[in-house]
Structure formats: structure tokens, C-alpha cells
Amino acid sequence: MAETVLLNEQPDERRVLRRAAPYLRPHRRALLVAVVVGLADSAALVAVAPLIGRATDALLGKDRGGLLSAAAVLVLLAVLQLGLARAGELLLAKAGENVVRSLREKCVENLASAPLRFLESHRSGDLLRRTTGEVAALASFVRMHLRNLVSATATLLFTLVVLFGYSWQLALVQLAVFVPLTLLVMRWFQRSAPRAFGGKAAAEATVAATFTETLNVREALQSARGLPGWLRRFDRENTAAVGAARRAIRVENRIDLVGLIEGFALVVLLLVGGWSVSRGAMGVGTVVVFVLASRNLFDSFSDISQLVGEVQTARTGLARLLDLLAATDRAAAQTPGAAGTAAEPPLRGELVCEDLGYSYRDGTEVLRGVSLTFPVGDRTGVVGETGSGKTTLSKLLCGLYAPDRGVVRFAGVDLRDIPEAELRRRVVLVPQEVRMVTGTVAANLELVHTTPDRAAMERAVAELGLEDWLRDLGGLDAEVGVRGSRLSAGERQIVGLLRAALADPAVLVLDEATADIDPVTAGRLEHALDGMRGDRTIVVVAHRPATIARLPRVIALDGGRVAGTTADATMARTTMVNAS
């Protein structure tokens, strides 16, 4: 069985920025300008303390000129800093938003083209949470915290330069008190943070996934009275999410201890500074610079420590996003057509499968040694009991799954060697449950690679003899409801057939909607199929006797093997009777 690519529940958070570098590279100039302006802003802020120190010395030394010039520079600095702060904030938010936007686009692109096996192996709520929740968390970090983080880090570094410039001894005393204790607290935080924050994100993703599934299975829950059991499950997951959030808060609270350490370091500074002044080893101005700059030092440290939780949340979100992008890239590389090495095959050709084998789980083959040929213009039905492998075969024939054994060829070319876009021009599947977007019929028909205009849509409707159906529905501009909820399953398949006609593939595989569609819609579907062009190969996974009766050839599957092929429908009808 081919390896199934799976998302990591708690992906590796190490070197997350380095891994994100390819997505940052296109924005590096804007990011650089924003950071430089942010650095200038911090430098202007840090320069205030030495100026006040100079003003203090001028005051104590009765130097009026010195006092006035220090005051004038202070005013200029305040105006400059205001401008720089605004510009830095705007530039950084703009550059950061652009990075988030391109990540969001890449996520949608990767998910939209992700192989079926990958999508089927994950709960849609988890995928949704990664593409909306994590991106939103990153966007809010960029909007609200990134600028503070840059300016606090720069202020911290510049302040250290100032302190060491004035008195390296006093700076060392202060750092010796402040740094080791603070690092201990930070280490304590870091030890538990990835697990606590990763666990919180994973628990929230589970709740989101179950919530999404609640909407998907609401009918079953209401009609089969499964609601209490489902609510108990939701409650368990919700409680786990609340517990995980509490653990993350407890870990985040460890950072508050830094405030206590700051107070202690200030007391030590005043004692040592006062003692140095009394011995004449240091001027009062220097102590003033130290007290003010220490405030900068502590404030920026406190800003950074307050932001550590936000940084950790953003880091976790980024790691989960990168995991999604890496996994979808890996999964896409495994899909048929990913290699895309073959010369373009002709637009019409024979579809052949040889000795196909496929398993969803190791040791349980659901298809075994299936060899079939579908000549150009062939019309074939595939029948068999439920679970005999019909849907799996149809996905393999369309290259949506790669076979574990054997090969599927179109016009003599292995589907794995045909580039994805070219493959979709040749073989198209209309699944049992056709997915639709919220909007009009036209909006749903646009979702094919040929980007059809209205005239093309109307031609396709006429070709399949569906004018009456479309008129009754309200035309191409008729609203189909949320994800097509106003249409029946059969009508959604009609839209699927229309899409297929617009895509104009050589081979169309229709996994017929189950037998319970109403006779009128069923008749329309059959009529529409008959209306398909004569040189188009049509394979129908058939559930209804009426469909079988119209097809010249029928293949029966039994336990994943071909049990028989016949040109008369007797065998097929027998299989269907057995199945029902």
C-alpha cells in the first residue's frame, strides 16, 4: 500500500522561521525597510535617557546653555520618534500582512489541488482550522504584536550599549542580578511551552473538526436520535480543549515572575549607584541615566516576556501551517501526473487498466488483478454488491488514486506520467456526491478548466437536453443554496455532468447517485448521458436497473475482482438483484 501522507498533530516547532524563509523571501525588501525604520524609532527612544542625564549634570553644574540645548534636542527627538513610530508600525503591518496573505493563498492552492487520499485521511475541520484559525492567529500577531516585538528587542539592545558606555561596572552589577534570574524563568517557560501551546492548538482543532462534522451529520443525529451520544463526545473534547487552554495559561503566567526580578534589580542599582556617588566615583547624571535606561531595559524585557506567549502561539500556528504545506506538497508529489514526464497524449484514446491492485489498509486489498479495456466511444456499466470496489475502481481509472499494483493507461500512457492538468482534460470523474459552491448554477459551472462563458454553458445544457430542467430551476442565475443544498443529490449530479460536458474529456466516469433518486431526475440523468458526444468513452458505476438496461456492455465486480463481462445485461441484472 502506498504511504498515506498525514498531518502531524503537534508538528516540530524548531527552526520554524528558517523553514518559513521561502515564503518570506518575496517580501524581504519591504520587511527590511520596516525593520530599519523600527530600529531608528528605538534608537530615538533610547537616546532620551542620556539626554536627561546630560540635562541633570548641566542643572547641577548651573550650565544654562547645556541645559537649554539638551531640552531642545529632547523636543526634536520626541517629534522624530513619533513620526518613526507611526511609519514603522504601518510598514511592518503592511509587510507582515502581505506575508500572511501569500501563506493563505498557498494554503488554499495546496488544499484545492491536494490528492483525494490526503483529503479523505483528514477531518475537514482540522484542515479548516489550519487554514483559517492558524492563519488568523498569525495575522493578529502581525497586526498587534510584531511591531512591539521588534521595537522591544531593539530597545533592549540599544539600552545595553548605552549602559555599558556609561559605566560597565554598574551595568554588569545590574545584569548580574537581572539576567540569570530572568533566564531561569524563561527557561522554565520554554520547557513546557511547545507542549502546552501545541496541545492547546491540537485540542482546539479537534473541537473545530467535530463541530464541522456536527453540521455534516445533523440529519442523522436528529432523525436517529444520536444527539445525546454525540453531545457527550463533543463535551469530552470541549473539556479537553478547556483543560489544554488552562495549561497554556498556567505556563504563560510563569513569565509574570520577571516583574518581581525587575523590582529587585532596581533596588540593587539604587544602592550601588548611591554608594558610588557618595564616594565620588560617579556623577548623579550617570545614576539618572541608569535609572531611566533601566526602565527602558525592564520595559522592553517585560514587553518581550509578555509577548513570549503571543510569539509561542504564532510559532505553533506557523509550524502547523508549514506542516500542512509540506504535507500537501509531499502528497501532491505522490499523485498520478505529479511527475508529468510524458509527452502530451492525444485528446482521444483508449483507457486500459492492467492487473490493478489497491488497499486502503495494509493486508486488505479491495481490488485485485483487475484488467479492463475501454475503447474510444465505449459505454460500459460497472455493477457489483456494495463494497465490491466499484467506487475505488472509478477513482483509480481517473487517476485520483495511484494503484498499489498494476497500471492505468490512457492512449498507451501511464496516468502517473501525464501532468495533472492534461490528465483532467482527458479523464473526468463525476462522483456520487457532487460538491457544489454556494451561489448560482453558473458559478458552479464555471469551476472547470475551460472557464466557459454563458454561451458555452447554454450549449452544454442544450447538448444534454436539460433546457426544461434549467428553466424550471430558474436559469443559469438560479441560486443553488448553501453548497447546493437546494438541489437534490440527483440534480447535483446533473450539474456534475454539465461540468464534465464543459470540460470535454475523452473519458467520463460517472459514479451514479444511489438508487433512491426520484424517477424524473433519474430519467433526466440518463437522457443527459445519452446526449454526450458519441466519441466519448463513458463508464457508469450503475446502481439502478434502468441505467444497466441502456448500456451495451456491463462489467460485474465481486470482492474486488472482475466476476464477468457481458454485452447483454442479464448478468448485470442478476448481480443487482443479488446486491439488493
Ligand SMILES: Nc1ncnc2c1ncn2[C@@H]1O[C@H](COP(=O)(O)OP(=O)(O)OP(=O)(O)O)[C@@H](O)[C@H]1O
Ligand atoms: N477511504 C476509505 N478508507 C478505507 N476503506 C475504504 C475507503 N473507501 C472504501 N473503503 C473500503 O473499500 C471497500 C470498497 O469500497 P468501494 O466504495 O469501492 O465499494 P463500492 O462497490 O463502490 O460500494 P457502494 O456500492 O456501496 O458504493 C469497502 O470495503 C470499503 O469499506
